[in-house]
Amino acid sequence: MHLTTIFxxxxxxxxxxxxxxxxxxxxEQWYLDGxxxxxxxxxxxxxxxxxxxxxPFRQHKQELCTRDGFVIVVLFWVVLCFMGAVxxxxxxxxxxxxxxxxxxxxxxxxxxxxxVIPHVDDLPHSILYxxxxxxxxxxxxxxxxxxxxxxxxxxxxxxxxxxxxxxxIKDDKLTPRITQTAKAIWVIYVGITILCALSYWAxxxxxxxxxxxxxxxxxxxxxxxxxxxxxxxxxxxxxxxSIIFMFLSAISFNLHFIALRSKKIGFYAADPExxxxxxxxxxxxxIVWGMLxxxxxxxxxxxxxxxxxxxxxxxxxxxxxxxTNFSAWPYFLPLMMLFTAIIGGCSGSTTGGLKVIRVLxxxxxxVREVNRLIHPYAQxxxxxxxxxxxxxxxxxxxxxxxxxFVSFTVLLLLLLISNVDLLTAYSALLxxxxxxGPGLGSISNHFGDLSDFNKWVLSFAMLLGRLEFFTILVxxxxxxxxx
Amino acid sequence: xxxxxxxxxxxxxxLAEHLSKENNDVTVVDIxxxxxxxxxxxxxxxTVCGPASYPSTLMSAGAEDADMxxxxxxxxxxxxxACQAAYTLFKTxxxxxxxxxxxxxxxxELFGNEAFAVDVLISPDHxxxxxxxxxxxxxxxxxVVNFAKGKxxxxxxxxxxxxxxxxxxxxxxxxVLPGVETKVVAIFRRNKSLVPMPKTIIEPDDEIFFLATxxxxxxxxxxxxxxxxxxxxxxxxxxxxxxxxxxxxLENQYHVKIIxxxxxxxxxxxxxxxxxxxxxxDAADKTLLLDENIQSTDVFCSVTxxxxxxxxxxxxxxxxxxHRVMALINRPAYVDLVDGSExxxxxxxxxxxLGALLTHVRRGDVVSVHSLRRGAAEAIEAVAHGDQTxxxxxxxxxxxxxxxxxxxxxxxxxxxxxxxxxxxCTIEPEDHVILFVLDKxxxxxxxxxxxxxxxxx
Numbered sequence: 001m002h003l004t005t006i007f008x009x010x011x012x013x014x015x016x017x018x019x020x021x022x023x024x025x026x027x028e029q030w031y032l033d034g035x036x037x038x039x040x041x042x043x044x045x046x047x048x049x050x051x052x053x054x055x056p057f058r059q060h061k062q063e064l065c066t067r068d069g070f071v072i073v074v075l076f077w078v079v080l081c082f083m084g085a086v087x088x089x090x091x092x093x094x095x096x097x098x099x100x101x102x103x104x105x106x107x108x109x110x111x112x113x114x115x116v117i118p119h120v121d122d123l124p125h126s127i128l129y130x131x132x133x134x135x136x137x138x139x140x141x142x143x144x145x146x147x148x149x150x151x152x153x154x155x156x157x158x159x160x161x162x163x164x165x166x167x168x169i170k171d172d173k174l175t176p177r178i179t180q181t182a183k184a185i186w187v188i189y190v191g192i193t194i195l196c197a198l199s200y201w202a203x204x205x206x207x208x209x210x211x212x213x214x215x216x217x218x219x220x221x222x223x224x225x226x227x228x229x230x231x232x233x234x235x236x237x238x239x240x241x242s243i244i245f246m247f248l249s250a251i252s253f254n255l256h257f258i259a260l261r262s263k264k265i266g267f268y269a270a271d272p273e274x275x276x277x278x279x280x281x282x283x284x285x286x287i288v289w290g291m292l293x294x295x296x297x298x299x300x301x302x303x304x305x306x307x308x309x310x311x312x313x314x315x316x317x318x319x320x321x322x323x324t325n326f327s328a329w330p331y332f333l334p335l336m337m338l339f340t341a342i343i344g345g346c347s348g349s350t351t352g353g354l355k356v357i358r359v360l361x362x363x364x365x366x367v368r369e370v371n372r373l374i375h376p377y378a379q380x381x382x383x384x385x386x387x388x389x390x391x392x393x394x395x396x397x398x399x400x401x402x403x404x405f406v407s408f409t410v411l412l413l414l415l416l417i418s419n420v421d422l423l424t425a426y427s428a429l430l431x432x433x434x435x436x437g438p439g440l441g442s443i444s445n446h447f448g449d450l451s452d453f454n455k456w457v458l459s460f461a462m463l464l465g466r467l468e469f470f471t472i473l474v475x476x477x478x479x480x481x482x483x
Numbered sequence: 484x485x486x487x488x489x490x491x492x493x494x495x496x497x498l499a500e501h502l503s504k505e506n507n508d509v510t511v512v513d514i515x516x517x518x519x520x521x522x523x524x525x526x527x528x529x530t531v532c533g534p535a536s537y538p539s540t541l542m543s544a545g546a547e548d549a550d551m552x553x554x555x556x557x558x559x560x561x562x563x564x565a566c567q568a569a570y571t572l573f574k575t576x577x578x579x580x581x582x583x584x585x586x587x588x589x590x591x592e593l594f595g596n597e598a599f600a601v602d603v604l605i606s607p608d609h610x611x612x613x614x615x616x617x618x619x620x621x622x623x624x625x626x627v628v629n630f631a632k633g634k635x636x637x638x639x640x641x642x643x644x645x646x647x648x649x650x651x652x653x654x655x656x657x658x659v660l661p662g663v664e665t666k667v668v669a670i671f672r673r674n675k676s677l678v679p680m681p682k683t684i685i686e687p688d689d690e691i692f693f694l695a696t697x698x699x700x701x702x703x704x705x706x707x708x709x710x711x712x713x714x715x716x717x718x719x720x721x722x723x724x725x726x727x728x729x730x731x732x733l734e735n736q737y738h739v740k741i742i743x744x745x746x747x748x749x750x751x752x753x754x755x756x757x758x759x760x761x762x763x764x765d766a767a768d769k770t771l772l773l774d775e776n777i778q779s780t781d782v783f784c785s786v787t788x789x790x791x792x793x794x795x796x797x798x799x800x801x802x803x804x805x806h807r808v809m810a811l812i813n814r815p816a817y818v819d820l821v822d823g824s825e826x827x828x829x830x831x832x833x834x835x836x837l838g839a840l841l842t843h844v845r846r847g848d849v850v851s852v853h854s855l856r857r858g859a860a861e862a863i864e865a866v867a868h869g870d871q872t873x874x875x876x877x878x879x880x881x882x883x884x885x886x887x888x889x890x891x892x893x894x895x896x897x898x899x900x901x902x903x904x905x906x907x908c909t910i911e912p913e914d915h916v917i918l919f920v921l922d923k924x925x926x927x928x929x930x931x932x933x934x935x936x937x938x939x940x
Contacts (some may be wrong), residue, residue, distance in 0.1 A: 066524075158527060176485070176508035176529040176545075390516075 005156075008067055009062045011054025012081035012150060013076050017083070017142050018046035023129040024087070034123035035091055047081070055330055064156030067480065072142060073163040074475050077463060080142070080348025081106045084134060091127055099452040106459040110133025110466035111350060113222030113320040114428075116448040116455070121227050125208065128225045132212035138466070139219025139350040140189045140253070148182035157182070163471050167252075167347020167355055168393050168400070174257050182363070185253045188260070189350075189441030193218045196245040196397075205237045218249045222320030222437040230310065231323040236303050239310040241321055250277070250317035272273040272384045273346050273357045280356065281316070284340055288312050288333060295330045316340035318352040320437020327444045338427055341436040343351055352435025352465050354404065357396050361389060403469045410432060411461050418451045432458045433465040484508070484844065485549045489535035489565050490556030491518040493813050494581065497833040498553065498840055503528045507844070510544045513556075531632065536565040538572050546573040553840060554580040555605075556705065559587060563599045570600030579603040579843055581836070583724070590726045603843055610835040611786075611811065612728045618809065618828060619733065619782055622711040623704055625690065625828060628702040628838075628853040629897040629916050630864045636697050637668070637853070637862050637917075638704065642689045645709035654681035656706065665695040666903040668893040669860065676860070678889065692855070692862075694893045694917065696901055709922045711806070714781035717743065718805070720766030720796050721787030722752045725811065729786065740775060740807035742766045766796040769803070778804030786811045794821060801825040845930055850915060861920045862893075865933040867910050875932050878914070881908050884916075884932070887925035893917045 021043040028036045064072070081102065088094070088101035096104070100116045108113045108131060113183035120128065143164045147157040157178040196265045197214035201207055214223045230239060248256075251274060259267040268274050288308050301307070304308045307323050314321040315337045327334045344353020361382065368380045382389045408429065415425040424441035428450070431439050442449060447458070464472050474480055488495050491513035499522060503509045512535045513519050519530035523534040533540035535556050546552065552563035552569045564582040569575040580601045582588060588609075594601045598742040602815040605787045617627040626639040642649050647659055653667055662871035670677040671690040674877055677683065685691065685707070689709045695703050704710065715738060719726045722743030728750075730739050740760040743749050753761045755840070764771045766785060783800035785793040790812050797810040802825070812818050834854050841861070848866040855862055875885070879906055881892050895902045896915040902908060911918060916933075 159521070173523075173529040176503075176527075177506075178527050180508075241692050 001071065002060070002062045002068055004057045005062045005064060005217055006071055007053050008057040008060050009048050009064070009072055009156070010075055010145075011057070013072075013084070013142060014050030014053060014079065015047055016050075016146055016150075016154050017080055017137075018043055018050055020133060020137050020142075021046065021130075023133060025124045027129040028124075028126035028481055031065050031125040033126055035087075035124050035126045038087050038090045039130070041090060042083070045086060046083045049079075059090075064159050066159055069159030069163045070474055070480070071154070071465065072470060073160060074472055076143060077109070077141075077467065080449070081109055081459070081463070084109060087127065087130055091124070094123060094127070098454070099455045100448070102129070103447065103455040105134060105461050106462050107432075107437075108221065108223060109138035109220045110435050110462040111138050111221035111318075111352070112432055112435045112462045112465075113216065114431060114439065114443075115223060115459075116446060116450075118446050119227055120225060128246045129208070129212060132215045132224055132225065134220075135219040135221030135223060136193065136215035139215075139221065139249075140185055140428075144182045145186055146187050147201070148179055164465075165348055166351075166468055167399050168358055168361070174254055184257050186320055188253050188256050189218065190244065192248055192256075196241075199241045199245070200238065203241050204235055205233065205238065208428075210267070211375065213242075214245070216244045216321070218350065220246060220249050220317050220319040220345070220352070220435075222314065222318075224321065229323065230314075230321045239306055241308055242321060243313045246313050246317045246319050246321075249319075250349050250351045252346040252348035253350075255346070255350045270385065273360060276360045277346055277356045280340075280343065281313070284312055284316060285309065287336065291330060291333055297329065312337060312340070314434060315438070316345075318344045318434055320431070320438040322438055325444075326438075327440050332397065338430050338436070338440070341434040342430065352433075354401070355433075357384075358400060360384075361394060361397050362401065365394065366380050400469060401413065403473065404433075407461075407469060407473075411457055414457050415454055418454055420450065420454065428454075428458060429461055432461040433479070435462060435465050484552065485545065486510070486551045486553065486844070487512065487541070487544050487546060487549045489513075489552070489554040489562065491515070491530075491721055492555065492557055493523055494833050494836050494840075495553075495555045496522060497815065497837055498555065499528055500526055501837060501841070502844065505923070508850035511548075512540060512544050529639075534561075536561045536568060538568050540612065541565065541569060541573065546575060549573070549575055551575070551577040552579065554578070555836075556581075559584050563587075563601060566601045567599050570596070577602050577843060579605060579840060581605045581607060585606060601686060605836055605839050607832050608724045608728060610839055611725050611830065611832045612732060614835050615725075615729055615784060615786070615809065615830060616732050618830075619717065619737070619784075620808070621700060621704070622714050622781075623708060624700075626855065627700075628855075628862060630683065630694075630851065630862075630894070631915050633697065633900070634893050634896055634899070635694055635901050635917060637692060637694050637855075637893070637919075638700055639692050639855070640704050640707050642685050642687055642691055643708035644687050646685075646705075646707040648706045649685050649687055652682050652684050653679055656703075659706055662701060662727070663695070663699045663702055664901075664903045665690045665693050665699060666893050667691060667920060668862075668891050671856065676889075678891070678921070681783065690856075692919065694903060711781075714807075716740075716776075716780045717782045717784065718775065718777070718780050718800070720783070720793070720800075721811075722748050722761070723787045723788060724787065727752060727755070729761045729784075730756050742771070742775075743752045746879045750891055767792065767799055772803055780805045782807050786887075790814050790817050793827065797826050798824075798892055801827075845926075848933065849930070859921075859923075861923060861926060863918045863920060863926075863929065865918065865929075866918050867912060867914045867916055867933060870912060870940075874911050877912055879910060880906065882906055884910070886932070887893050887922070887928040888919075889921035890925055890929055891919050 021039050025039045037431050084105035085101035088096050094117050103116050143160050144183040147161050161178055193214050196218050197210045199212055200210035216223050255271050298304050310323050311326045318341050342353055343359050344355055345351030347357045364382050412429050426444055427440035428443050486507050488499050488511045491511050498510050499511050503526045504741045511522055512531045513535055513884045516532050523530050531544040548571055552575045554565045558564055559582045566578040566580045569578055571912050578601055582604050621627050624638045624640055628637045667679045669692040670679050717737045719741045722741045730741055733739050742762045744765050748765045749761050783805040785794055785796045793810040797808040801808045807827045810826050812829045818831050821829050838853040850864045853862045867876050894904055894917045
């Protein structure tokens with residue numbers, strides 16, 4: 001382990017990250033809501049921390065090894081979440097406890113979108129903007145941005161990139177050089193966000209809301225600048241725009257890149273993960289709409305189809321916008337929708353959850369096991385497209401699933417210690433670990449009433465989900481630290 | 484530059500490392516996924532798994548907009564077909580293929596755009612053979628490379644007690660050897676490089692790189708160390724491709740013996756070679772070496788295909804009294820390992836191939852590139868084109884040229900005349916300029932110097 005190099009890079013990333021505190025200052029200058037001091041202090045604090053971590057080690061330029069990559073990514077995320085919480089903690093409105101501020105920051109960075117603030121409409125604009133921007137920063141994280149614009153990382157960039165990107169297959173690079181790959185992904189990300197903001201603006205939102213909601217949409221975060229989330233606008237048009245952009249952000253950015261580069265839409269249709277995602281969506285819609293018709297809900301509201309589709313896409317892409325109180329729908333539906341978030345979107349996107357590709361591989365393996373029972377001597381290969389998936393990847397998927405279940409069980413028991421009811425604890429954990437946002441039971445509006453201990457547990461769960469378990473847990477293994 | 488390398492073997496890997504570190508967009512293709520994984524772990528490049536000559540593989544490696552294809556798989560046929568496919572289907576501008584077998588190499592008309600579309604052929608065995616031959620011809624040199632078709636040579640030599648100049652400054656050379664032109668371009672002292680100044684004092688054990696015409700090399704070298712007598716007796720361990728060609732090239736000037744352990748191969752060798760003694764046996768067999776008078780052998784050179792066997796037999800030969808031993812070592816880690824041990828010179832085939840390949844990667848009009856000290860430094864021969872307005876170097880005196888730090892101009896070859904660089908030299912159009920670059924990060928800047936401005940057509 002090269003501690004000096006780790007510090008050097010960590011410091012650089014912190015310096016880069018501190019830049020995110022500058023745009024809220026401009027917002028404050030526009031609206032003059034009196035929070036300028038908060039952001040200036042936070043900015044100075046964060047850049048100072050970055051400077052003292054980077055400066056003493058600026059000459060240490062060793063190559064990063066795989067382990068260093070894990071340490072940097074985990075350390076950076078933890079430090080970033082603490083730094084990101086500082087403005088919430090300092091600001092006079094909302095008057096937050098430390099645990100609340102951390103929860104809010106982690107929820108933003110991990111693009112979960114759960115909130116402990118009961119009424120966001122009253123917040124100062126700069127704080128609101130900052131809260132939305134957290135999701136933008138966390139969606140395709142600063143680490144990927146760092147890899148794109150800090151050329152001196154060299155091969156270390158690859159280590160960081162792999163630790164950071166989601167999905168089980170991480171070895172296929174889009175371009176020969178990692179900086180170009182990272183750049184391409186960021187350009188696509190920013191491009192979709194700009195398009196989304198413009199569409200929202202054209203669809204009737206104010207510019208402030210359009211930018212804020214576009215951050216939350218493309219990062220699949222789901223925080224809103226209004227208590228009623230998307231329901232505030234009561235516009236089917238905006239909901240349709242939102243559905244489109246949530247869907248785009250749930251597709252692998254690699255796929256967007258390949259399709260854009262070759263200017264052929266056919267690449268989407270040929271991608272096995274994308275096809276599986278579409279199939280899943282169709283099945284969900286059939287179930288949800290069928291259920292609503294069966295229970296007679298559909299006759300009460302003429303916009304219900306769009307609303308149910310919006311809620312479904314919002315939750316299964318782990319965004320978490322709501323347009324209506326969906327927890328009042330027939331009891332089966334809210335829970336079923338939360339279950340769709342366990343799967344989430346495609347790998348290499350901004351969504352949380354298990355990712356479609358893992359579920360697809362698990363499904364193919366299950367079919368193979370069944371087939372093996374029928375033909376004991378047959379040989380079956382697991383393929384994606386036309387390419388055989390190596391056993392190493394399949395093993396990793398199983399390991400991932402096992403870790404998911406174990407972490408889930410342990411964290412659920414931890415939550416239940418402080419006497420919350422099962423539905424609340426279960427939905428809170430599910431929504432946090434899959435980075436979705438909305439909960440059921442006593443947290444269906446906000447998470448503010450939970451105990452501090454539970455907020456810490458859930459913050460940890462969000463980080464686990466965002467960094468896909470292995471990255472965080474590997475740091476807790478003693479063998480990792482032995483030389 | 485976008486470069487596709489086919490084959491992640493030893494040369495492919497070394498090349499990929501080299502080129503990706505110089506900020507080229509490198510994609511490596513191989514059929515064995517494990518080799519690719521290791522490459523991708525350690526270097527900033529992309530890998531594609533598949534049969535290298537299939538158009539579909541080339542396509543997914545980005546052949547459509549690649550600037551260069553380097554085919555170095557272990558199959559000659561695969562390399563040739565891949566170049567042909569790249570030419571016909573993707574119009575790749577530069578295609579380089581490694582072809583080992585001399586059976587293809589002798590028919591030059593096989594290669595060209597009408598036949599197999601290979602722009603540059605690389606034969607590593609031939610390169611290694613040339614390399615060893617030059618070392619045997621210059622008994623005390625560590626490395627000898629040719630520039631301007633052999634008009635100037637760059638020689639690396641280790642200074643020793645007993646050399647006239649050791650302990651003296653560089654500019655005393657003129658007094659010691661009046662009339663002989665030579666120029667020291669670099670000195671390595673304890674593995675660190677020094678930029679030579681006229682007042683630099685030479686210490687024992689310095690590694691000195693100097694330029695001179697072939698006729699003067701021996702005289703100059705004699706001032707840095709006590710000279711060996713010209714070699715007479717050579718033992719080659721291993722009668723494979725390299726051993727055979729080396730024996731062919733050397734057998735008329737030296738007493739050459741080859742030790743080879745395959746009976747079939749010795750029979751072939753004894754038919755083909757006239758003046759060489761072919762010995763059937765193991766090169767690491769002590770009694771065999773003693774019987775063959777190893778203690779009065781001038782050069783023992785092990786060139787089998789196994790690194791370990793080469794190292795061991797070379798050490799054994801040295802212990803038994805061979806004057807100078809050389810070993811062919813493929814694995815880069817072993818080359819570092821034997822550096823400074825009993826083995827006098829470790830010969831790395833990759834380095835030989837690498838220089839030849841790098842010549843074609845360099846921009847500007849670069850005629851030849853030699854990788855020195857296992858890639859730590861590079862010697863470049865570049866041609867100055869254009870005129871005073873379009874070129875950054877023409878019409879300028881050497882001190883006025885904006886050379887990057889750590890770069891020295893060693894010599895200029897104008898037509899058949901060799902001018903060793905001094906302060907009043909002016910560079911004229913079509914001069915071949917020989918540069919020595921210590922810091923490889925600066926190679927781009929050197930290339931840019933020799934590129935002609937946009938106004939020149």
